[in-house]
Amino acid sequence: MFGPQLDPAHIRDEDLDEAAQQGERMLAWLETAREELEQVTGAGESPSGQVRARVDANGRVLDVAYGTRALRMGSQELADETLAAVRVxxxxxxxxxxxxMREAMPGYxxxxxxxELEGLLDGEPH
Structure with a gap:
């Protein structure tokens, strides 16, 4: 998934060793980074600035705050603004x-x- 593209017909032992080492580095990082990842909080604001949202690392909404002018919006506009803030x-x-991840694994x-993973799952090589 990262590093050089491998041709399955021409995989060398060195390629397998490198892939295994990269996998081990990723697993080691995941073990040590779990706490850091749990602390990630994304913040976003709607285009009007009247809606602010925060989500956790899994994308779960932690909170949504509305400005005073948000109450004057129609229901559809307010819904759109809320979704925009959550997406941001x-x-x-x-x-x-x-x-x-980039900090932990240079070149990744x-x-x-x-x-690449989505392509593999869809059966399309990248």
Whole structure:
């Protein structure tokens, strides 16, 4: 998922060793980083600035706060603003997690790894 692209027909023992070492480093990091990951809190604000949200590392909404002018919005606008704030907060939490992962494993690209994993699950090589 990270590192050089491997051709399954030409995998060498060194490639397998490197993949195993990378996997071990990731598992070791996950064990030590659990507490750091649990502390990640993403924050987001709606386009109008009238809705603020916070989410945890899993994207669960921790709280939503409304400004005084939010009460004057129609129900659909308020719903849209709330969803926008939650989405921004989720993206902030994801960015923080990716930063932690990059710090722990130089050269690792969580976005590329996710795309590759999704491709493998969909049966499409990347």
């Amino acid at each position: 907060a989720g993206a902030d939490a994801e960015r923080q997690i990716h930063d932690l 690209d969580p976005v590329a790894a996710r795309a």
